[in-house]
Amino acid sequence: MASSQNSRKHGLNIEIDLESSCAYVSLKSLLIKEGYSSFVAADIAACLLNYRRVMDAYYEAYFRSIPVNESIWNMDLEGLPLVLGEISKGTAADSSSIARLFGRLQRNERRQGGPVSRRTLSCHKLIRYQRHAISRLSKAIRPA
Amino acid sequence: MKDPVKSIATLLPSPRLLPNESEADFQSSLQGLLSEFETPSPLNVALVIQLNECLWWIKRHTVDKELLLHDSMAGILTRSAEFPQSYDNRRVSMALEGFLSGNAGEEDEQWIEELLKRAELTVSDLRARGFKGAYKHIKMADDLIHRQYQTMRHLQKSIDSVDFKSRLIKRMDLELAVLENNALAIDAKSS
Numbered sequence: 001m002a003s004s005q006n007s008r009k010h011g012l013n014i015e016i017d018l019e020s021s022c023a024y025v026s027l028k029s030l031l032i033k034e035g036y037s038s039f040v041a042a043d044i045a046a047c048l049l050n051y052r053r054v055m056d057a058y059y060e061a062y063f064r065s066i067p068v069n070e071s072i073w074n075m076d077l078e079g080l081p082l083v084l085g086e087i088s089k090g091t092a093a094d095s096s097s098i099a100r101l102f103g104r105l106q107r108n109e110r111r112q113g114g115p116v117s118r119r120t121l122s123c124h125k126l127i128r129y130q131r132h133a134i135s136r137l138s139k140a141i142r143p144a
Numbered sequence: 145m146k147d148p149v150k151s152i153a154t155l156l157p158s159p160r161l162l163p164n165e166s167e168a169d170f171q172s173s174l175q176g177l178l179s180e181f182e183t184p185s186p187l188n189v190a191l192v193i194q195l196n197e198c199l200w201w202i203k204r205h206t207v208d209k210e211l212l213l214h215d216s217m218a219g220i221l222t223r224s225a226e227f228p229q230s231y232d233n234r235r236v237s238m239a240l241e242g243f244l245s246g247n248a249g250e251e252d253e254q255w256i257e258e259l260l261k262r263a264e265l266t267v268s269d270l271r272a273r274g275f276k277g278a279y280k281h282i283k284m285a286d287d288l289i290h291r292q293y294q295t296m297r298h299l300q301k302s303i304d305s306v307d308f309k310s311r312l313i314k315r316m317d318l319e320l321a322v323l324e325n326n327a328l329a330i331d332a333k334s335s
Contacts, residue, residue, distance in 0.1 A: 026155045027155050049156070116212050117281045119208070124284040131295075138301065
């Protein structure tokens with residue numbers, strides 16, 4: 001499924017053992033000092049760290065979205081069969097089938113849009129992770 | 145007592161900024177939000193940092209929304225001008241950016257006007273067509289902005305709840321202190 005591919009790509013489907021991390025232990029003890037019970041403090045600390053994990057993945061999705069392949073995007077397809085014919089010395093059919101292949105590549109590249117469209121799409125795929133993470137954090141804090 | 149901003153910053157990974165963004169601006173906007181609290185607890189500081197990050201995401205996505213529209217408008221002008229298929233529309237995009245913000249040089253202004261004339265479009269026609277062309281991605285940017293607003297609402301409610309809890313604890317501490325004092329006074333009287 002596309003959604004599970006996304007989560008794998010950003011490492012969000014991997015269960016992380018938060019309880020053994022230093023940040024978790026320190027956050028939990030800080031919250032206990034603030035007057036939260038051990039159970040609630042543990043829940044809030046885990047949810048806060050999970051929320052940060054999602055937001056870091058969101059940043060990565062925005063900042064490192066698939067780059068535009070300039071050479072394919074700007075390729076001159078009209079003159080391509082002629083150039084290919086001269087280079088390969090093959091038949092006209094060979095040249096036009098290679099040109100069709102490049103045409104398909106260019107269409108796919110352009111269909112994805114420019115850098116802004118790509119990063120918008122990339123972040124959009126992570127919306128549900130943010131929704132889930134903030135909802136868990138909110139639930140951990142509010143009954144406390 | 146340790147500064148709660150520093151103590152939470154060492155425990156929780158801070159939001160990351162883009163290379164062109166200023167850490168000082170982020171911190172100043174964070175301090176502005178924190179100044180609303182008398183003595184923010186570390187948890188409230190952590191939540192306010194997340195809220196500040198949401199505000200920054202809203203700004204980024206809003207800028208992107210405008211960029212998506214401009215890119216689509218530049219694409220329409222490029223196609224209408226019968227440039228070769230390989231023509232990179234960034235040149236048109238930059239000139240259009242200047243034209244729309246009123247900062248275009250004379251040459252760029254004339255060029256965009258010429259392209260508009262050739263496409264038989266006014267600026268508002270172009271904007272409407274550009275919006276139609278980029279609708280899918282503009283809608284996505286809107287969803288992202290909306291998501292940040294929703295997240296901010298969750299965070300605000302959580303901050304309220306933490307604030308209420310700490311005020312409640314303070315009040316209970318005071319009441320306990322009064323009760324203890326009363327008990328001590330009774331003990332002293334009885335002895």
